[in-house]
Amino acid sequence: MGMMVEVRDLVFTYEDGTQALKGIDFELEEGCTVALMGANGSGKTTFIHHLNGILRGTGSVIVDGLPVTPPNLREIRKRVGVVFQDSDNQLFMPTVLEDVAFGPLAAGKSVAEATERARAALDRAGILHQADKAPWHLSAGEKKRAALAGILATEPKLLVLDEPTTFLDPPGRRALGDLLADLPQSKILVTHDHLFARRLTEDAAFFEEGTIAARGPIAEIVQRFGW
Amino acid sequence: MERWSRGDSVLHRRHAAVKILVALALLISIGTLTSHSALAGALYLALLVASASAARLPVFGILLGAAAVLPFAICFAAVSVLAGEPAQAVLLIVRTWLSAQVAILLIATTPMPRLIAGLEALHAPEFLLQVMQFLYRYLTVLAEEAGTMLQAGSARAGTLRTLRFREAAAMAGVLFARSYARAQAIHQAMIARGFEGRLPAIRQAPFRLADAGFGAGAVAVVIAVRAVFRWA
Numbered sequence: 001m002g003m004m005v006e007v008r009d010l011v012f013t014y015e016d017g018t019q020a021l022k023g024i025d026f027e028l029e030e031g032c033t034v035a036l037m038g039a040n041g042s043g044k045t046t047f048i049h050h051l052n053g054i055l056r057g058t059g060s061v062i063v064d065g066l067p068v069t070p071p072n073l074r075e076i077r078k079r080v081g082v083v084f085q086d087s088d089n090q091l092f093m094p095t096v097l098e099d100v101a102f103g104p105l106a107a108g109k110s111v112a113e114a115t116e117r118a119r120a121a122l123d124r125a126g127i128l129h130q131a132d133k134a135p136w137h138l139s140a141g142e143k144k145r146a147a148l149a150g151i152l153a154t155e156p157k158l159l160v161l162d163e164p165t166t167f168l169d170p171p172g173r174r175a176l177g178d179l180l181a182d183l184p185q186s187k188i189l190v191t192h193d194h195l196f197a198r199r200l201t202e203d204a205a206f207f208e209e210g211t212i213a214a215r216g217p218i219a220e221i222v223q224r225f226g227w
Numbered sequence: 228m229e230r231w232s233r234g235d236s237v238l239h240r241r242h243a244a245v246k247i248l249v250a251l252a253l254l255i256s257i258g259t260l261t262s263h264s265a266l267a268g269a270l271y272l273a274l275l276v277a278s279a280s281a282a283r284l285p286v287f288g289i290l291l292g293a294a295a296v297l298p299f300a301i302c303f304a305a306v307s308v309l310a311g312e313p314a315q316a317v318l319l320i321v322r323t324w325l326s327a328q329v330a331i332l333l334i335a336t337t338p339m340p341r342l343i344a345g346l347e348a349l350h351a352p353e354f355l356l357q358v359m360q361f362l363y364r365y366l367t368v369l370a371e372e373a374g375t376m377l378q379a380g381s382a383r384a385g386t387l388r389t390l391r392f393r394e395a396a397a398m399a400g401v402l403f404a405r406s407y408a409r410a411q412a413i414h415q416a417m418i419a420r421g422f423e424g425r426l427p428a429i430r431q432a433p434f435r436l437a438d439a440g441f442g443a444g445a446v447a448v449v450i451a452v453r454a455v456f457r458w459a
Contacts, residue, residue: 106423
């Protein structure tokens with residue numbers, strides 16, 4: 001199996017001088033899943049934003065064999081699907097169907113094909129019946145599913161989910177876990193919910209003050225860092 | 228208004244671009260009403276009321292909603308009165324009220340996504356459409372955040388009736404800052420999904436013969452009403 005993500009010596013400093021990443025080395029094999037854990041402000045979200053070029057620090061970031069550099073961004077963003085923590089930020093179109101179709105349309109698909117992909121993705125996410133609704137009429141769980149459908153419609157090779165269980169009740173978390181478990185893509189989960197993470201993987205990387213302090217089985221990470 | 232726009236009537240089913248053009252013709256005609264064509268104004272009011280009724284909308288609600296613009300019109304009308312032209316003042320108020328009804332009727336019979344698609348079909352500036360779309364999408368979110376802040380304020384202050392200007396200004400400032408942060412987050416989500424400056428649309432509705440018939444007929448009626456009472 002090849003490498004889906006290879007990161008070497010990634011350093012990033014925000015405009016206000018905060019050094020959020022202090023030399024990250026990270027690898028993820030194709031088809032595998034890893035949970036990123038760590039305290040708030042430890043650099044997890046900053047790190048995942050480098051995987052599709054939203055942020056660009058120094059060092060090397062290679063996704064699916066492509067360096068994350070400006071000439072490759074368009075292709076990278078087709079291959080990397082990011083589900084953001086706040087679904088309201090991600091569902092920016094007036095109806096659910098339009099939002100889910102946005103990605104395929106932006107990738108150059110025809111209206112017919114984009115609509116078909118959107119419907120298939122919504123069906124997979126279990127909310128096809130909400131296609132014509134406005135996003136603000138959805139529950140938190142439905143918004144999360146719609147956001148995920150929006151990413152699935154682009155058929156990415158890598159799924160990145162930032163705090164996917166935020167605002168979800170226990171049944172919602174279980175349903176999301178079942179849905180994600182069925183997806184074959186490589187996955188990176190940023191999560192505080194180690195029980196949710198263990199449904200999908202045993203592998204975790206623990207972020208601490210901008211570095212990866214440890215990587216290994218979730219149970220060991222939880223015990224070692226008192227998580 | 229959003230609930231009204233999801234109704235089903237002959238008017239609701241018409242193509243948005245045609246309705247926009249009819250509304251434009253009506254606005255131009257109303258905007259050029261003079262004191263000599265007051266009867267035309269009365270006929271337009273009757274037509275608007277009849278259209279609202281045919282669209283199964285609350286007529287009184289629309290008339291009342293349109294009255295929201297009157298305070299602004301009255302300010303300008305007062306200037307006309309002071310200039311010794313009371314007839315102009317009345318005309319200004321009537322034109323404003325009728326124009327507002329046209330706008331409300333258009334929005335109340337056309338869901339926002341279709342309205343934006345109609346404007347797009349008429350080649351309205353894309354930037355303007357994007358602003359409209361995002362405003363529509365996130366107004367409810369901002370309203371919720373403002374509501375949450377007010378609730379939090381009430382929970383700590385007991386009552387907000389005595390909210391001082393300083394606290395109110397601080398709340399407004401924080402809401403602005405949160406809105407800006409949210410806008411940045413939304414932009415990141417958009418570029419992560421391949422946004423490159425244009426919002427692609429799938430919402431173009433088919434243009435039917437009935438739409439052409441409605442458009443031609445409605446514009447003909449607008450013109451006929453003015454022609455009967457003469458362009459003065």
